[in-house]
Amino acid sequence: MKIVIMGPKGAGKSSIGRILSANTGLQTIDTDRMIEDLHEQRDGHRLTCREIFAEHGESCFRQLECDVAAEANRHDWHLIVTGGSIMLNPDSRRLLRHDALLIYLIASPEVLWERATAHGTPPWLEGPEGRDRFAREVAFRDEVLRPFADVVVDTTEGTPEELAEQVGSLINEELAILSRSANTFGEIIRLTTFGESHGPAIGAVFDGIRPGIEISAETIQRELDRRRPGQSKVVTYRKESDTVHILSGVFEGKTTGAPIAMIIYNQDQRSENYDDLKDVFRPGHADFTFYRKYGLRDHRGGGRSSGRETACRVAGGAVAKELLAKRGVRIVAHTVELAGIRAQTCDYDVIESNPVRCADPEAAKAMEEAVLAARKDCDSVGGIVQLEIHGVPPGLGDPVFGKLDARLTSAIMTMGAVKGVEVGLGFALARMRGSESNDPMAGGTFVSNNCGGILGGISTGEPVIMRVAVKPTSSIAKPQRTLDVSGADCTIKVKGRHDPCIVPRAVPVIESMAALAILDLWEVQARLRPEWGRQWESASEA
Ligand SMILES: Cc1cc2nc3c(=O)[nH]c(=O)nc-3n(C[C@H](O)[C@H](O)[C@H](O)COP(=O)(O)O)c2cc1C
Known part of the structure; x- marks a missing residue:
């Protein structure tokens, strides 16, 4: 069993994941980092996910996602924080969904935008169209990811500690149900x-x-x-x-x-x-x-x-x-x-x-x-x-x-x-x-x-x-x-x-x-x- 955290940028995946990991003792895997590591291993250069996509094209990136998903899939009882489009890609999603509890984090569009741009607007969201592009991206993710979620948590309000506690108790409930087959x-x-x-x-x-x-x-x-x-x-x-x-x-x-x-x-x-x-x-x-x-x-x-x-x-x-x-x-x-x-x-x-x-x-x-x-x-x-x-x-x-x-x-x-x-x-x-x-x-x-x-x-x-x-x-x-x-x-x-x-x-x-x-x-x-x-x-x- 694996715990997979998914959601749009700004939903709190990494910060809540970090606290959850400390609370539960489960080790965290970050799929974005894994993609970058794997690419570096194969290519010899350290690039960000976005740079890999831009320089090597979509099919190379999708293959990296699938390879990382297959590797992450082997990590039983780990907390897997998913980034980018790994959960949107049906092939990598199929691998990550296997024997996993899927936690979907979401927040209001305003809060997501605020968090996504808190340390400066990322290049792909720059320009007058940036905010609309972001909203469309969030809506698309919601349509694709929500149906697969075992647990949905709205992170609009609450401190990361409170939210991690809420996610933790929902995971416990879900695991208790899943591990019971009494009837x-x-x-x-x-x-x-x-x-x-x-x-x-x-x-x-x-x-x-x-x-x-x-x-x-x-x-x-x-x-x-x-x-x-x-x-x-x-x-x-x-x-x-x-x-x-x-x-x-x-x-x-x-x-x-x-x-x-x-x-x-x-x-x-x-x-x-x-x-x-x-x-x-x-x-x-x-x-x-x-x-x-x-x-x-x-x-x-x-x-x-x-x-x-x-x-x-x-x-x-x-x-x-x-x-x-x-x-x-x-x-x-x-x-x-x-x-x-x-x-x-x-x-x-x-x-x-x-x-x-x-x-x-x-x-x-x-x-x-x-x-x-x-x-x-x-x-x-x-x-x-x-x-x-x-x-x-x-x-x-x-x-x-x-x-x-x-x-x-x-x-x-x-x-x-x-x-x-x-x-x-x-x-x-x-x-x-x-x-x-x-x-x-x-x-x-x-x-x-x-x-x-x-x-x-x-x-x-x-x-x-x-x-x-x-x-x-x-x-x-x-x-x-x-x-x-x-x-x-x-x-x-x-x-x-x-x-x-x-x-x-x-x-x-x-x-x-x-x-x-x-x-x-x-x-x-x-x-x-x-x-x-x-x-x-x-x-x-x-
Ligand atoms: C088809 C079937 C019929 C049973 N009929 C009875 C019964 O009439 N009276 C009874 O005390 N136990 C009956 N039992 C057994 C009890 O269900 C069982 O002994 C009780 O739940 C205690 O569980 P245990 O023997 O596995 O420890 C039956 C079991 C089966 C499979």
Whole structure:
């Protein structure tokens, strides 16, 4: 992140920049000085920007601006004071806008003129036309620069110190907003969820989807039905149809490129069941931490911490899955362990035909019995879900902070009750030798897939395999020791309708989070290397 200060001559860029730099400790870069330095380095003569322009012509000057913008762009966490026309030139502006907060300083025309001529009228503003020329220049800059600004500050009044303080606090506000993604997932494909489990509705705004993609409410509903409460005896008895209403972004069955807003009304809250929880923290739930963080909490079902929020992810995930399917990517998750019972076989066709979503029909029966026994015993059980993503082309993910495994793991770990994610053979790799764990390559492909389809944070082209540990539901009717809001010891038996096992309903959510992460990274990669995008998008159409 860089802080870029722009504005017309006399707006206070340098003086405010200097104080900001002292206040924040950020080093300042002045693009005019950089241009002069670079020119001197190349030409051997020290000239001012204006002299360079006059002597060497516009194209030479524009090239210098672009080279300086590219260099400044590499200076993370610097204050970049822009002069001259560097922000007017689209090529250099594009470079400077990248990962930057743009501060636009402006003042009244009278004050700008006063400041610009305070130490004598610069040659380009001399003559009877000078003041009008300056006003036209300021108006032109305003038209071009204002739309790009994240923060606009009028410096007509105030001392440089006061103005620097004002700019500083606006930067802080902006950074606080930018660095928070508490309710939004993704960079290009972005899903924002809203709503609480006991409010009138929950919903999602899904943005960044290309226009013209066929998508229907039925497709989204089908996925939501897989996550819906009340679908079998092994999940919560809360009765919700989870009917999705698409409010925007889809016209005549196709995406328009506008945000896709979706809403799901809550129907069967029974908030009175939660009255006993008003002043008591449920062990294992988010009640205690939520209260400590915000100083208040919606005790009716956990509010934003409720598993109900994940319906919004499934609504967005359904669109992402559908889109990825058109590109040849198939995402399948299934229960491989529940209450300690492990699946021994894997048949995708049986996953949706048993209530625990296990690909082994025999193990599924035992798992179902284990959930029912736990429920009868006023208790709950956990399990492990395997995620398999087929058809991911090689090249997805970035080598450092944007690693594919890091992105997928982080996406899945945002789900409540998920306590572990392993990639490929995961923890078992720690007990192997390199000669066993490596995936040899022969005949143009990988001989094994112990790494789970990801090497160096980038997809190999083999299926991406992950396993997700889901803890037993914390809300149980068995008596447990806990604290109330005053810090006093007490005992709690959690009423309300809860999942005796979260695993079966977590399966479609895990698939959705994987789809959102993969689609987002796909869009990033397609922009990084357009020929990669064309290759893999056309391959799936062929
Ligand atoms: C699909 C789904 C359904 C859930 N259902 C319940 C539930 O019925 N009761 C409950 O106590 N927790 C449920 N949870 C888990 C809680 O949201 C989660 O345990 C809680 O927010 C605390 O977060 P933590 O377990 O990640 O620490 C569910 C989670 C998911 C993903």
